[in-house]
Amino acid sequence: MTWQNILRQNITSWEQLCAFTEIDLIETKNVNFPLNLPVRLAQKIEKGNLEDPILKQFVPRAKENEKSPFYQVDPVGDQPSRCAPKSLKKYEQRILLVTTQACAMHCRYCFRQNFDYAKQKGFQEEISQIKGDTTLREVILSGGDPLSLSDRVLKELIDDLSSIPHLKRLRFHTRFPIGIPERITPKLIALLKECPLQTWFVIHCNHPRELDTDVLQALKAIQKCGIPVLNQAVLLRGVNDTIETLQGLCETLADNGIHSYYLHQLDRVQGAAHFEVSQKEGKRLIEELRTRIAGYAVPTYVQEIANKHSKSVIF
Ligand code: SF4
Secondary structure, three states, X not given: OOXXXXXXXXXXXXXXXXXXXXXXXXXXXXXXXXXXXXXXXXXXXXXXXXXXXXXXXXXXOHHHHOOOOOOEOOOOOOHHHEEEOXXXXXOOOEEEEEOOOOOOOOOOOOOOOXXXXXXXXXOHHHHXXXXXXXXXXXXXXXXXXXHHOOHHHHHHHHHHHHOOOOOOEEEEEEOHHHHOHHHOOHHHHHHHHHXXXXXXXXXXXXXXXXXXXXXXXXXXXXXXXXXXXXXXXXXXXXXXXXXXXXXXXXXXXXXOOOEEEEEEOOOOEOOOHHHOOOHHHHHHHHHHHHHHOOHHHOOEEEEOOOOOOOOEEOO
């Protein structure tokens, strides 16, 4: 089956979800960010367990409708950083392209769940802007998820970016392979191999159960192209806030040559307050992790603060 057909089978209806998980989730019908869950991830949810760490990440809960002080629609200041319909400029040398609204899954804590995505097709304005800014060295393809784009659109974009002399690096920010590893097709691999820019892949995985054999094989295919694969995780209450889970995640990543890059403090987006872990607790977990596994396998614990010119290191 093609990855597009697998994507079309995503669970998006409550009836399907309840039947699949054997959990009555009717409490949660009215949420802003729609349910969107790949079957692969749904299969990893323990039947009947409302506390399951995969379920918590992807299945809407009534708590999302609670308004919490200090939680915002745009917690990381995306909107003020917008410099073209589909680009954000926050940091020196780098520009981020919001390539698409589409994702393989909807994560309940996503800081971009309220983003006002541009409707127009193509990237003409953004490419002109990148050509005109010779301080830029790296383009980050984000979204949504850039691997939601077809290979044709990705190739056109990569070709346009590769023709800009001052650009040296291309970075993918993607969670797609975690839900639908079938996206890493031989055609995509060929396209990545041809890219003259040094390419980096930054995946997003929070729990070791997300990394099954198919997912790891897909990531290995990317690594075999000479593309480094890094992971960003978000510290989430009830998902990965135990030392055993974090150790399991970091060790599995290290065993597969994937660098644990960042552990993010939760971005305070409205509706996600129930996911927050205190920084005191996060520091304690990282400290403990350092005593248990190799230093290179321990992520840097960071926070994104709106209007700051880099990530802020917590620990
Ligand atoms: S995959 Fe990324 S962009 Fe998409 S919903 Fe999840 S966190 Fe947000």
